[in-house]
Amino acid sequence: MHLTDDPSGRRLGAALAGLFVTFHGMTAHPDERNCECHWGSPDELSLLKTPNVGLDPDLLRRTWQAVDWLDHAAVLRRILPQFAADLVAGRVEPLFGLEEAGDSFARGRWQQWPDDQAGAVREFLHAWWVQSLTDPEAVVPAHQVLAMCAEESGTLGPWLADWDERTGCLSDRRLVEAAQEWECELLGDRLPWYVNWYEHDEDEMRAELVAWLLGPAGRRLRNAGALQDLQHRIRLLGLSGEERWADPHWPGHRY
Known part of the structure; x- marks a missing residue:
């Protein structure tokens, strides 16, 4: 997989190499099992x-998607270097959205792993997220990477903070693209991705995302030259009930 030779590409390449070094040689638990009919042979x-044996794409998909491992953390550690490389390359194609991959990370409770392992995962996630914002050749759209990171961590704060620090033209364009993807669901008072992990608070994340869009992100949208219609739809997120629907810029969405 080729990564551009800019700071974010180099950081991501180093993070992927760090995953390989950290998790090289790991395996699933010796007593691990799964349903032969529903998972595999x-x-x-x-x-x-x-x-250290590569898995074919279909087996890798079935492995990270399965929810019934005896030791999901051990399985995730086993596949993590290959899984991460496929995520970055856009080869992971979930049924609904990339947040499904984040759910696999959440089930593994990676934040509770030994410091060197958790640190390697954390660096990979932040490096990939920053690369999606700043590298013109990033394969996976930034809004999809954000959904994945939000689901694996249960919070938006660190990821939005990273975005606040990246104020270049490309990062602003990614913001416009994301707002275009999000506005319809947000105006229906829904988070624009699925929250699968039971410990995560969907309403809290939606409120955090809306507050950010109405605050610093809203100013960036204006400065980035976002269409007036989009700016008005983001503004409408600050209104509720009839006040929102009666606004002359209400887009007429039906929910």
């Missing part, structure tokens, strides 16, 4: 208990 399961 004993031979495929044995691959998860064998270190």
